[in-house]
Amino acid sequence: MIAPLKGFGLANSREISMTAVNSASNQHHSAGGLPAFFKARVLVVGDVMLDQYWYGKAERISAEAPVPVVSFSGNEDRPGGAANVALNVAALGAATTLAGITGDDEAGRTLATRLAAANVLCHFCSSQQAPTITKLRIISQRQQLLRVDSEKPFSAKDVDNLQAPVLAALAAADVLVLSDYGKGTLSNVQTLISAARARRLPVVVDPKGLDFSRYHGATVMTPNLSEFEAVVGHCASEQELISKGQQLRTQLDMQALLITRGEHGMTLLQAGQQAFHLPAQALEVFDVTGAGDTVVAVLAAALAAGESLESGTVLANLAAGLVVAKLGTAAISGPELRRAINQHNGRGRGIMTAEQLVLAVQDARAQGEKIVFTNGCFDIIHAGHVGYLTQARTLGHRLVVAINNDDSVKRLKGAGRPINPVDRRMAVLAGLSAVDWVVSFADDTPETLLKLIRPEVLVKGGDYRLDQVVGGEFVQSYGGEVRVLEFLDNCSTSAIVEKVRTSG
Numbered sequence: 001m002i003a004p005l006k007g008f009g010l011a012n013s014r015e016i017s018m019t020a021v022n023s024a025s026n027q028h029h030s031a032g033g034l035p036a037f038f039k040a041r042v043l044v045v046g047d048v049m050l051d052q053y054w055y056g057k058a059e060r061i062s063a064e065a066p067v068p069v070v071s072f073s074g075n076e077d078r079p080g081g082a083a084n085v086a087l088n089v090a091a092l093g094a095a096t097t098l099a100g101i102t103g104d105d106e107a108g109r110t111l112a113t114r115l116a117a118a119n120v121l122c123h124f125c126s127s128q129q130a131p132t133i134t135k136l137r138i139i140s141q142r143q144q145l146l147r148v149d150s151e152k153p154f155s156a157k158d159v160d161n162l163q164a165p166v167l168a169a170l171a172a173a174d175v176l177v178l179s180d181y182g183k184g185t186l187s188n189v190q191t192l193i194s195a196a197r198a199r200r201l202p203v204v205v206d207p208k209g210l211d212f213s214r215y216h217g218a219t220v221m222t223p224n225l226s227e228f229e230a231v232v233g234h235c236a237s238e239q240e241l242i243s244k245g246q247q248l249r250t251q252l253d254m255q256a257l258l259i260t261r262g263e264h265g266m267t268l269l270q271a272g273q274q275a276f277h278l279p280a281q282a283l284e285v286f287d288v289t290g291a292g293d294t295v296v297a298v299l300a301a302a303l304a305a306g307e308s309l310e311s312g313t314v315l316a317n318l319a320a321g322l323v324v325a326k327l328g329t330a331a332i333s334g335p336e337l338r339r340a341i342n343q344h345n346g347r348g349r350g351i352m353t354a355e356q357l358v359l360a361v362q363d364a365r366a367q368g369e370k371i372v373f374t375n376g377c378f379d380i381i382h383a384g385h386v387g388y389l390t391q392a393r394t395l396g397h398r399l400v401v402a403i404n405n406d407d408s409v410k411r412l413k414g415a416g417r418p419i420n421p422v423d424r425r426m427a428v429l430a431g432l433s434a435v436d437w438v439v440s441f442a443d444d445t446p447e448t449l450l451k452l453i454r455p456e457v458l459v460k461g462g463d464y465r466l467d468q469v470v471g472g473e474f475v476q477s478y479g480g481e482v483r484v485l486e487f488l489d490n491c492s493t494s495a496i497v498e499k500v501r502t503s504g
Contacts (some may be wrong), residue, residue, distance in 0.1 A: 004063075008248070014219040018040065018095055018120070022492045031255075034092075034093075034334055034337060035301070035302050035303055035306070035307045035311075036091040036347045037092045037094045037305050037334060038093045038094070039304075040099075040175070040206070040301050040304030041094065041172060041173050041174045041304060042086075042089045042095070042096050042097070042099075042169060042173065042174065042297075042300050043097045043166070043169050043172075043174065043176050043177065044082055044086040044099070044177040044179060044300075045082065045098075045100065045162075045166055045179070045181065045185070045186065045192060045406045046081065046178055046180055046181065046185055046206075047081045047100065047176070047180065047181035047183035047184070047186070048080075048081055048101070048111060048124070048185075049079075049081040049082075049111075049134060049151075049181070049183075050078075050079065050080060050084040050110060050111045050133070050135075050205050051078045051080035051084070051106045051133070051137070052075065052076070052134055052135065053071075053076045053137050053139055054074075054077075054135065054136065054137070055076070055139050056069045056070040056139075056140055057071045057073065058070045058071075058140035058141070059141060059202065060147060062428065063241065068145060070138055070145065075410055077110050077111075077114065078114070079111055079114050080135060080179075080401065081133065081181045081183075081293075082100055082179035082181070082185070083098060084293040085177060085297045085298075085300075086120045087115065087295030088119065088298065088332060089177075089296050089300065089434070090119075090120050090215075091118070091334065092297070092298065092331060093334050094304060094305070095121075096119070097120070097121045097123065097173065098120050098121070098122050098123070099122075099123040099166045100125075100164060100185055101124075101126075101130075101154050101158050101167060101184075102124045102125075102126060102132040102175070103127055103130055104127070105284055107131065107132035107150075108124065108126065111132060111396045112124060114185055115132065118252070121263065123165040123166070125161040125162045125165075127155065129152065129154075129158070130153065130154050130155070130158070131150055131151070131152060132147070132149070133151040135147060135150075136149075136150070136151050136282060136312050141265070144248045145493045150494075151183060153183075154183070154185065155307065157354070158184075159184065159188055160188075162185065163188065166192060167195055167196075168199065170195055171199070172312060173201060174201065174202050174303075174304035175203075175303050175304040176192065176193075176203045176468075177203075177204045177205050177206075177297070177300045178192065178193070178203065178205045178215070179296065180206060180208040180209075180447075181208055181295070182209055182389070188219075189214055189215060190216070191219050193215070193218055194217070195214070196322075202300075203217075203218040203220075204220055204222070204303065204447050205222065206220045207221055211334075212231050212232055212252060213251075213252065214481060215252060215254075216252050216253055217254070218254055219254065219255065219426060220254070220256040220299070221252070221254060221256075221257055221258070222260060222295055222299065223258075223259060223353070224259070224261070225260065227263065228248075228259050231277045232244040232245070232247075233317060234249055237355055238356060241267065242275045247260060247271055249270075253375075255309070256270045256271070256309050257269045258299065260291075260292065260315075260320070263278075263280050264280060264352075264353065265277060265278045266280075266313060266316070266317050266320075266376075271307060276310055276313065276316045277356060277359075277360075278314065279348065279349065279350030279352060280317075280351070291320050294316070294320055294332055295316045295319070296316075297319075298315050298316040298332070299313065299315075299316045300313045302316070314339065317338060319332045325433065330354075347435065349435070349436050350430050350437070350438070351438045351439075352437050352451060353429070353439070354441070355398065355437045357449075360426070360437060363456075367446040369396070369397035370396035370397045370398070370457065371397070371398050371455040371456050372395045372396035372400065372457040372459055373400045373402065373455035373458050374392050374400070374402070374425075374459040374460060374461065375401070375404075375446040376400070376403060376461070377403065377412065377426075378429060379409060379418040379419050379425065380419055381425075381428050384461070385461070386434075387436060388459075388461035388485045388486070389432060389434045389461075390434045392434070392457075393435070393436075395436035395481075395483065396456060396457050398437070400437050400438075400439065400453065401438050401439075402438075402439050402441055402446045402449050403422065403425055403426060403429065403438065403441075404444075406418055406421055406422050411444060414421065420441050426440060445470045445471065446471060447474065450471040450474060450475065451474065455475065455480060456480055457482075457483060458464045458471060458480060458482045458483070459484075459485060460484050460485075462484070462486070463484075464484050465484070466484060
């Protein structure tokens with residue numbers, strides 16, 4: 001297992017550095033930082049489906065109705081649902097077995113053929129009453145225009161017929177994945193969980209619906225935030241999310257709960273341990289279809305390869321950042337994940353909420369790290385910003401950059417500002433190598449944040465005097481240091497904006 005290292009985000013949480021991941025993984029193999037996926041054996045059971053894509057150009061509106069007319073140019077079939085989970089596991093190089101229900105139809109045969117080509121061993125029970133579940137998406141210019149679903153409920157006999165091959169396959173598995181899309185394949189889910197527990201196999205569940213009690217006794221469950229809050233209620237703060245999550249985990253007798261939170265990353269809750277938070281990876285989001293499948297697949301494959309829940313979560317987070325940049329259901333290959341590992345510095349960097357930041361700072365400080373804080377509008381990032389942020393980072397171990405939100409910038413700079421909205425400004429800053437954490441604030445000054453964080457060093461860029469730095473007196477009151485760094489090229493955003501206006 002990988003030893004816990006320094007802070008990823010929540011109080012007393014542990015960061016798994018990718019150096020540690022690489023070191024531990026290479027004890028098993030030499031594939032450049034990946035876990036020993038080639039030794040892993042994963043059994044996936046759940047709702048299998050065929051995702052169909054029809055492509056074409058939409059350049060006019062129909063005369064018959066106010067809908068676009070798509071000029072068909074091609075089509076593609078991809079495994080979806082539990083089949084996509086299995087495809088993702090197989091793409092990592094793990095031995096993969098898939099069990100599910102299909103119809104006695106062409107879609108079912110297509111699904112089996114696609115999966116066999118990807119080295120997935122399939123145990124499909126053919127239903128005589130229901131067709132293979134299909135989702136047809138019509139796409140133009142990388143945008144979905146329409147989705148058409150084809151499905152009917154499976155019979156109790158269909159579900160019963162699946163049980164024998166699943167129980168037999170458990171004998172050759174290291175991990176059981178239950179991929180529930182609410183279509184009925186997992187109506188006997190407790191039987192499967194009990195069988196896996198009897199064999200001491202980890203059970204990873206991707207849940208569906210409002211009754212999480214049906215997954216009682218699984219090892220780890222991976223709801224997204226909306227699914228989680230639909231069951232426990234809205235969480236107004238980080239601590240409320242952690243408290244409700246731990247309570248749910250205890251009620252369900254689970255070792256862990258992994259909550260995927262979109263742009264706010266992932267939070268792993270375990271028994272007897274502090275929360276473990278990872279910021280989302282800063283990649284362009286094209287399509288979230290199948291992203292949850294990728295998270296479950298990578299986590300399960302990592303567990304089957306002997307990794308800890310934490311290191312598996314790190315890998316799943318990296319893979320999720322890759323898959324949302326692709327169109328439609330897609331699998332992340334071992335080489336892709338290895339490149340992501342090599343590019344990732346493992347320091348838990350990224351965009352955070354104020355609450356996440358406070359807890360991240362507490363954890364970093366507990367490890368003896370020195371916090372540097374700076375703030376500004378950062379409306380148009382220029383060379384002066386980059387230079388002074390680089391200098392600021394050398395004054396400590398972690399650099400926090402707090403930026404005014406859009407309303408705050410407008411109050412300070414006037415109408416027409418900001419030029420760039422807060423999400424874009426934060427994304428640019430988060431991409432700078434000198435910056436560890438980026439947070440926004442709604443007030444005119446960052447004094448509230450300063451009082452929460454109490455940085456060792458407060459830095460301001462520009463031609464301020466020390467006594468003009470907002471919050472400087474407060475920082476000095478507890479022994480902190482205040483520094484003013486000049487912009488290296490002596491330029492400013494306001495000057496750039498004015499030059500553009502006058503030259504136009």
